[in-house]
Amino acid sequence: MTPPAGSLLLALLLSPAALAAQDSLATVVRAARMLDVSTGRMTSPASVSVRAGRIEAVGGAVPAGSRVLDLGDVTLLPGLIDLHTHLTSDLSTPDWVAEPVRGTPASWALRGAMNARITLRAGFTTVRDVGAGGFSDVALMRAIDGGLIPGPRVVPSGHAIGITGGHCDATGWAPGIAEQGPETGVADGPESVIRAVRYQVKHGAKAIKLCATAGVLSFEGSVGAQQMADEEIRAAVREAQRHDLPVAAHAHGPEGTLAAVRAGVASIEHGSVLTPPVLAAMKQRGTWLVPTLYLRQAIRRDLLPPPIRAKMDEVTPLMDRSFRLALRSGVKIAFGTDASVFPHGQNAREFAVRVKLGQTPLEAIRGATLYAAQVLGVEDRGVIARGKLADLVAVRGNPLRDIGSLERVAFVMKGGEVVDVTPPLPAPMAVVVRAARMVDVERGAVVSPGVVVVDSGRIRSVGGAGIPADAKTIDLGDLTLLPGLIDAHTHLTADYNRGWELRPAQETPGDRALRGARNAGITLRAGFTTVRDLGASDFADIALIRAIADGWVPGPRMIPSGHAIGITGGHCDETGWAPGVLQRGPEQGIADGPDGVMAAVRNQAKYGAKVIKICATAGVLSHDATVGAQQLSDA
Ligand SMILES: [Zn+2]
Numbered sequence: 001m002t003p004p005a006g007s008l009l010l011a012l013l014l015s016p017a018a019l020a021a022q023d024s025l026a027t028v029v030r031a032a033r034m035l036d037v038s039t040g041r042m043t044s045p046a047s048v049s050v051r052a053g054r055i056e057a058v059g060g061a062v063p064a065g066s067r068v069l070d071l072g073d074v075t076l077l078p079g080l081i082d083l084h085t086h087l088t089s090d091l092s093t094p095d096w097v098a099e100p101v102r103g104t105p106a107s108w109a110l111r112g113a114m115n116a117r118i119t120l121r122a123g124f125t126t127v128r129d130v131g132a133g134g135f136s137d138v139a140l141m142r143a144i145d146g147g148l149i150p151g152p153r154v155v156p157s158g159h160a161i162g163i164t165g166g167h168c169d170a171t172g173w174a175p176g177i178a179e180q181g182p183e184t185g186v187a188d189g190p191e192s193v194i195r196a197v198r199y200q201v202k203h204g205a206k207a208i209k210l211c212a213t214a215g216v217l218s219f220e221g222s223v224g225a226q227q228m229a230d231e232e233i234r235a236a237v238r239e240a241q242r243h244d245l246p247v248a249a250h251a252h253g254p255e256g257t258l259a260a261v262r263a264g265v266a267s268i269e270h271g272s273v274l275t276p277p278v279l280a281a282m283k284q285r286g287t288w289l290v291p292t293l294y295l296r297q298a299i300r301r302d303l304l305p306p307p308i309r310a311k312m313d314e315v316t317p318l319m320d321r322s323f324r325l326a327l328r329s330g331v332k333i334a335f336g337t338d339a340s341v342f343p344h345g346q347n348a349r350e351f352a353v354r355v356k357l358g359q360t361p362l363e364a365i366r367g368a369t370l371y372a373a374q375v376l377g378v379e380d381r382g383v384i385a386r387g388k389l390a391d392l393v394a395v396r397g398n399p400l401r402d403i404g405s406l407e408r409v410a411f412v413m414k415g416g417e418v419v420d421v422t423p424p425l426p427a428p429m430a431v432v433v434r435a436a437r438m439v440d441v442e443r444g445a446v447v448s449p450g451v452v453v454v455d456s457g458r459i460r461s462v463g464g465a466g467i468p469a470d471a472k473t474i475d476l477g478d479l480t481l482l483p484g485l486i487d488a489h490t491h492l493t494a495d496y497n498r499g500w501e502l503r504p505a506q507e508t509p510g511d512r513a514l515r516g517a518r519n520a521g522i523t524l525r526a527g528f529t530t531v532r533d534l535g536a537s538d539f540a541d542i543a544l545i546r547a548i549a550d551g552w553v554p555g556p557r558m559i560p561s562g563h564a565i566g567i568t569g570g571h572c573d574e575t576g577w578a579p580g581v582l583q584r585g586p587e588q589g590i591a592d593g594p595d596g597v598m599a600a601v602r603n604q605a606k607y608g609a610k611v612i613k614i615c616a617t618a619g620v621l622s623h624d625a626t627v628g629a630q631q632l633s634d635a
């Protein structure tokens with residue numbers, strides 16, 4: 001970014017006035033070039049006028065009073081779309097195999113919050129998420145759409161649907177340990193498959209993902225064998241069509257791919273083993289191919305269990321061949337990556353792999369814009385044109401000549417809002433913080449000046465002694481230093497704003513965790529570096545403390561209590577519901593009698609509580625009649 005554009009960007013990012021005014025004010029984005037993906041022509045110079053989240057005009061005069069954002073020597077493109085991601089998982093971590101038995105919907109959602117942020121910064125303003133546990137992808141969509149956390153527009157599919165013991169089941173576990181059903185996407189027989197589809201749709205899926213054949217990253221024997229029966233695939237497609245949702249079919253081997261194509265799926269994902277008859281059928285039916293080619297270069301082979309590594313080695317040489325065959329056959333090809341198999345944010349590396357194998361840069365870019373929108377069945381994005389969503393990216397250079405330029409986006413706008421794409425700086429080891437004054441809270445004195453030497457995350461000295469040679473100085477000027485503030489009573493995963501009363505029966509653990517992520521961020525920015533969290537459902541607070549500790553989301557140090565402990569029908573129980581709804585036991589902190597209370601305490605400690613919260617008396621924000629009556633008995 002040239003300095004003038006950079007400072008303008010910064011002003012746009014920081015100014016609350018800019019945010020407040022954005023509905024009424026137009027923003028004009030100017031750039032040296034713009035790629036019209038429909039015609040394939042490069043326009044120069046380019047000017048796009050944006051208002052209220054949509055593109056108002058392309059080219060033409062600058063509306064009076066509008067804000068001009070001159071990006072300089074860059075190429076504007078429509079916001080990129082990745083049709084095959086799994087935001088809530090990371091197979092680049094060594095413990096991914098244990099996720100079905102260690103992960104929770106709350107932890108998946110929080111991991112998704114990190115990956116959503118990274119993916120948006122990489123220029124992807126829309127992603128389809130093709131398989132996530134506990135509706136954590138739906139929670140992500142809601143949190144992003146609700147403005148709680150940054151991220152791309154998410155098109156979630158809920159749980160991927162496949163057979164018992166198949167690629168999309170949790171395999172490798174003892175009987176009874178990680179058994180699944182239609183609700184979590186594992187279904188046998190057309191009726192069960194229909195139930196699985198309906199359940200995903202009921203709980204927010206905007207696309208349906210099928211695991212038509214065996215896969216690589218799972219423990220069944222084959223890589224490409226057909227898994228779902230023809231009639232099961234047909235039943236799923238017909239049901240999805242009734243909801244007007246496109247079906248994406250994971251398919252490697254030719255038999256299963258052909259069965260999926262004949263059943264009428266919208267897209268074949270991966271398509272690693274394509275044959276001329278399969279390609280002919282795809283072409284005839286207009287089935288999209290969504291290959292995922294970059295992953296084989298990026299996957300950490302050393303982290304794969306040996307049986308999976310063997311399958312990987314078997315299928316990868318076939319992928320290039322299939323892609324070349326597909327190019328020659330003229331089937332429709334759109335863009336997907338399987339991000340999660342490789343680190344999120346590297347999605348754009350898929351472009352160069354495709355171009356190297358013979359796809360033109362323009363067709364590769366269309367796959368992630370114009371064509372991807374068609375696969376999703378949406379008309380509001382994928383091109384830069386009047387009336388479309390104001391989702392834009394800019395790259396330095398000309399991506400038609402240098403496809404790798406898409407890996408280094410210089411500018412991202414989503415819905416008219418500029419996204420901060422500056423990479424976070426690594427924190428220096430040693431820092432000297434200087435300020436005009438410092439409060440010594442122990443002595444009750446104000447010291448002047450305040451000088452604090454910080455090394456490796458700890459205060460090394462106060463007053464200026466022993467400053468390391470490599471220390472970076474932060475001079476705060478006329479400010480007063482205090483210790484980081486501590487709030488001993490918060491509930492980060494809850495908000496008592498409009499709609500709070502029904503949320504216990506409406507929110508998923510993922511929703512709660514992401515609400516917590518938003519509140520953790522704003523609490524830290526308000527100066528609170530430590531909080532006690534006194535009462536959260538589903539151990540969303542425990543998931544949050546881990547997410548903060550691992551750097552997934554910013555937030556204060558947390559001392560979580562898990563569920564608050566109280567009596568049946570008391571302040572910390574769920575009251576006001578019909579009998580049987582949200583009925584709580586010691587696991588959820590509701591206990592009667594000393595034995596029950598002990599069980600409640602032990603359950604909170606077992607799952608990570610660092611403080612125990614008890615509801616000794618009645619309260620205000622609950623449906624028990626009194627405000628102050630004793631509830632937990634002395635015993
Ligand atoms: Zn996948």
Ligand SMILES: [Zn+2]
Nearest residue numbers: 489491534535
């Ligand atoms: Zn409280």
